[in-house]
Amino acid sequence: MDLACVLTLFLQDLVSSCVNPSIMDIKIGASTWPPQASEDYIAKCLKKDREGTSIQLGFRISGFQIYGNKESGFWKADKQFIKSFSTEDVRLVLRKFVSSNASADLDSDPDCAFASVVYGGSSGILAQLLELKAWFEDQTIFHFYSCSVLVMYEKELTVEGRSSGAAVKLVDFAHVVxxxxxIDHNFLGGLCSLIKFISEILTTPYEYPAKTCPHDTEKNRLCSDNSAME
Amino acid sequence: MDLACVLTLFLQDLVSSCVNPSIMDIKIGASTWPPQASEDYIAKCLKKDREGTSIQLGFRISGFQIYGNKESGFWKADKQFIKSFSTEDVRLVLRKFVSSNASADLDSDPDCAFASVVYGGSSGILAQLLELKAWFEDQTIFHFYSCSVLVMYEKELTVEGRSSGAAVKLVDFAHVVxxxxxIDHNFLGGLCSLIKFISEILTTPYEYPAKTCPHDTEKNRLCSDNSAME
Structure with missing residues (x-):
């Protein structure tokens, strides 16, 4: 069966109805290369997968914007900085994403004030990821390489006690085979790993590993505009 | 935490209580190399993973012995032959493993006569694999590279209507980190893929892809001894 026979592409602006969405792009899968790819392409991807957290965690954060407030705007980390993320950095940023005190200062301890509302609940991020997992445990039609889940919510709505708008979207289909x-065991394994990280934020207290944190805060960049992620 | 602090190794002869066990060794995980391994070791493993079915399926069959009857003894396939397995070959051998008419003749259609007893049921192979899956979704202490699950049962007991002795055992801990x-997303993804293959044998009819079968039956070897797998 040729993919061209069954795929219809709908383009959607995922944040068109959002005002100040906090968004995280998480590339899923330990391997970002399809088995049929050329040797050069595999070598290039494998290098990136090993340099980032893909091989270790089964996923890597490839971009984010976290809304602070009207004065501070968005916190967007530099791409090179994100590329150097360790496991602990990933753990920390996933906590900052749902914190009221998120900032580029990576030495500050995130309060995870919105974790239960955004990650938890029957329509939260975790529930949506578990629904996606159930689909990946069964579907054998597509394999998604170098594909991301976009995780998003609206902090202002959450603060006001309205629906957070928490959503998970599958994006980047350039390397679907x-x-x-x-089944797509590569995507599924990475997705399960991300689910474990999110679950732990909801269930276990966090001790910030100050002594082992390798960050250089000068690498960060605090933005105050509302533009899309770079 | 150093693994040496928490690991105690018990050696067990897994088939000591068996008479004529049918056994399959399935190496789990798309990658058989730990991220910390040397460049040479990674290159060597990656080559094998790509040549076999590991990258494609998230697991590969690395050995088996299937008991026929007193006259024919065991069917054991040649190692080189197993290395050349395609996805369809894996699907076929997993069916032959639980068939009353299993033989080295890969053109014969397996009847899957013991599938419901050996793979199915509350204590069958699938139930045990699902239990293992639940553990891998949660445990974050060990990562198992180049590790196998041994799947086994006793055909003679099954024919007699007694307990099949269906069992799943985790073996080969030389590369545990x-x-x-x-979580061990690499092992978990491969395990989920194997679970899907086994589930399909229990739930869907099989059409033997005679035209696409690439086998050279001369590569097979039919043994009539009761020795352990080579």
Missing amino acids: EGVGV | EGVGV
């Missing part, structure tokens, strides 16, 4: 009757 | 708070 046919599954030929096999 | 610390999980440092992250």
Whole structure:
């Protein structure tokens, strides 16, 4: 079956109805290269997968914007800075994403004030990721390489006690190949790893590993505009 | 935490209580190399993972013995032959494993006569694999590279209507590394893929892809002894 026969592409502006969305782009899968790719392409991807957290965690954060407030605007980290993320950095940023005190100061301890509303609940991020997981455990038509989940919510709405608008969207289909009757174990494994990280934020207290934090805060960039992620 | 502090190794002869066990060794994980391994080791493993079905399926069959009857004894396939397995070959052998008419003749259609008893049921292979999956979704202490699940049962007991002795055992711990708070997404993804293959045998009819079968039956070897797998 040719993918061209069954795929219809709908383009959607995922944040068109949002005012100041906090968004995180998480590239799922330990491997970002399809098995059929050229040797050069595989070598290039493998290098990136090993340099980032993909091999270790089964996913890597590839971009984010976290809304602070009207004065501070968005916190967007520099791409090079994100590329150097360790496991602990990923853990910390996933906490900052749902904190009222998120800032570029990576030495500050996130309060995870919105975790239960954004990550938890019957329509929260975790529930949506678990729904996606159930689909990946069964579907054998597509394999998604170098594909991301966008995780987003509206902090201002959350603060006001309205629906957070928490949403998970699958994006970046440039390297989707046919599954030929096999599940996408690469995506599924990484997704399960992300689910574990999110679950732990909801269930376990956090001790900020100050002594082991490798950050250089000068690498960060605090923005005050509302533009899309770079 | 050093693995040496928490690991105690018990050696067990897994088939000591068996008479004529049918056994399959399935190496789990798309990648058989730990991220910390040397460049040479990674290159060597990656080559094998790509040549076999590991990258494609998230697991590969690395050995088996299937008991026929007193006259025919065990069917054991040649190692080189197993290395050349395609996805369809894996699907076929997993069916032959639970068939009354399993033989080295790969053109014969397996009847899957013991599938419901061996793979299915509350204590069958699938139930045990699902239990293992639940553990891998949660545990973050160990990562198992190049590790196998042994799947086994006793055909003679099954034919007699007694307990099949269906069992799943985790073996080969030469490349176990610390999980440092992250699930083993590589093993988990491959395990989910194997679970899907087994589930399909229990739930969907099979059409033997005679035209696409790439086998050279001369590569097979039919043994009539009861020795352990080579």
